Amino acid sequence: MHPPRAIGLDVGTSGVRGVLLDPDGGRRATASRALAPAGIRHDGPLHEQEPEHWWDALQGVLAELTDGLEGEPAAIAVDGTSGTLLCTDEQGHPLHPALMYDDRRAAPAVPRLARLAPPEAAVHSASSSAAKLLWLRGEHGLDGVRRVLHPADWLAGRLRGRYDRMDENNALKLGYDVVRRRWPEWLLRELGTHAGLLPEVVPAGTPLGPVDPDLAANLGLSPASQVVAGTTDSIAGFLAAGVADTATGVTSLGSTLALKQLSPRPLFAPQLGVYSHRLGDRWLAGGASHSGGAVLQQFFDNADLERLGAALDPEHDSGLDYLPLPGPGERFPVNDPDLPPRMEPRPTDDARFLQGLFEGIARIERDGYARLRELGAPELQRVVTLGGGARSPAWSRIRARILGVEVSTAAVDEAAVGTARLARGTALAALQEPNPA
Template identity: 45%
Template sequence: LGERLYLGMDFGTSGARFALIDKRGSIHAEGKREYPLFMSEEKMDWAPSWKTTLFSLLEDIPFHLRKLVASISIDGTSATTLIVDSNTGEPLWRPFLYNESCPDALPTVKSIAPPNHTVCSGSSTLCKLVSWWENDDSNKKSALLLHQADWLLWLLHGKLGVSDYNNALKVGYDPELESYPPWLLSQPYSQLLPSVRAPGTSIGHLKEDIRSNFGFPSDCVVCTGTTDSIAAFLAARATQPGKAVTSLGSTLAIKLLSTTRIEDARFGVYSHRLDDKWLVGGASNTGGAVLRQIFTNEQLEKLSKQINPMEASPLDYYPLQTVGERFPVADPNMAPRLHPRPESEVEFLHGILESIARIEAKGYSLLRDLGATQVDEVFTAGGGAKNGKWTKIRERVLGLPVSSATQTEAAYGAALLALRGIHEK
């Protein structure tokens, strides 16, 4: 028998991936699948599509490596919610997607939750649960709420009703008290809530029929998962307080490992628990989407080459795609600012990159002002991570070491959770 391997699967917004790693973190296999189209009554039926994708990914794992898999974990999109039959696990309703909003439930949720709680947003898991509870006439006695990752993991281990404290945050679980709060437990629909464990905790063995059909070993265990953005943070292996990951994708998102928990609904700032630490995050509306509106990727590369990153740009912009910003400035009326536009395209790009870097720096100082651990090193993920000139500009503006994260795939982070599930035993 060869060295044991750990399998992570990521169910993201546009497709699913797997990563198979060893205990040192080296990748032995990886792959990707698109979600197949399953329509019912002219609407996409996501549950069978995810289920098919799950088993396609298992088939994609090279056969000779399957017998080495010691554990499996899965991440899913945050607040993607299924209401299933608590006897059969079959969905009673089509899944509520991460970005779906249930504003009809907001007044009820706001009347029971503390002010500015994470659940007080139309797309929270709790709003989805309340909306279903108030509108559906089916048998509520045998209903159970699961997150996307919980349900996919259930298909593998067969024990209904298990979740993790990252996925459960947006339904109202309190990871500090390690329980659902009293204001939630007193509601009639609290009977639907799953039990909650730490991410990367062994739940049970992989089901016998799956083991034998696919050739996984008899000791292969399935572990609790997490959300996709936390899995992507875990992939960067920023494990010390003060380490942060900036994601420079369509938008700018920052995540910082802190010893203290901070929350501020005005800025959309909240904390996820990671063992004995807190993963603090904020997301700005600035980012690469604005760059894409102005420049092609080829232009970005060519123009960036001519920028001198040691020189500060005097241009002070606030690049936004549309009106409104939340973090690090809470102003729903903030207008995009990209003037004055210099004649030189190089100077223009320099001004935009430098302005986004200043917004990033302001984001980290806001987190510090709210009580988070001071940032001391930044790893970068997303399309902007490959721009070396931007990295140099950001190092100067942030006054910190900045580098690209070696691993940024959420599937890799999920594989690290699978590894953890074995070691915590």
């Protein structure tokens, strides 16, 4: 039986992107909508967005994609930012703006979580949705709240007209125990009479039910279309890359440096920001450094990076011993909140300076994979790269030299594609195949 047509919807910080895949997995259509600026407030530690603006953008994307469906049913899944939280009433109406993943106002709740939660729980920072929930309880109370949700959960609920389920990838930062697959006792005790606001948690890729009939008619969807439990945006990017073996690392080179690797067992090192998500019967471990493209942007614009990249000597070391961090502090592969950046002395040759920065980030990447190996990940044999940094051939050659393994660029790295593959059932099916490593 062929997988269905599938729609993947990626809800990012600035907009919604979508892709429609045919039953054979080919891309039929893509669409995107920017979020209305009026729905975004970012000031110091505060970062809020109006959930209704996500919904408006998502409807626009769906309307464009359904032009290619020709009345055929589709499976639909949504990914969203991990750690972003909103509270709703019984009908799913948001009771406040969503607290975005990088909203830092929940920092006062972190010491309490340190007393409540075990060290391996993914809640010990202000970016966790658990910290945001406790902060909201203290600031505004939870009277009238009937559900706490993440963007992917809320939007999938909006498509179904039911808000009773959450995927376990997004649930991790709300305190969900992914090893035992249950809400932990410490969280249930802490919430007390409000424990019922936690939805049922299901694995990513689980069919949730049909699209609401009235909504299907309004959006031009077949009433037989099904909503499937989604995932986080970073895991969707991993699924888009199509990596299915434990010997391949996936590096995201965006504004920060993030590493992911499939593992036969879960890896947890919360002091380093290393956690593991379930993907089918496998585990996806990962960690993120503060280093990355944001450091490069402190010195060079995109035109400079392209021009200077052609002047580098990737096969020979620059001799510069840099630690490129955007400011003091690092968490992975070392945990030192006071670790200072090291980007001096700066040579007069800008190309050599850029090469030194590239090499410094590559050494952090190398040490990050070594740290995952120390924690129990399989030995690394190759790396696939996502993000803007993958477009630099010189940087890829430098990374291959320093990592000592083959480095390639992902053929596909759009999160919406990974989410569409999750919806059609092929992303997780690939992970159940015998491990080629």
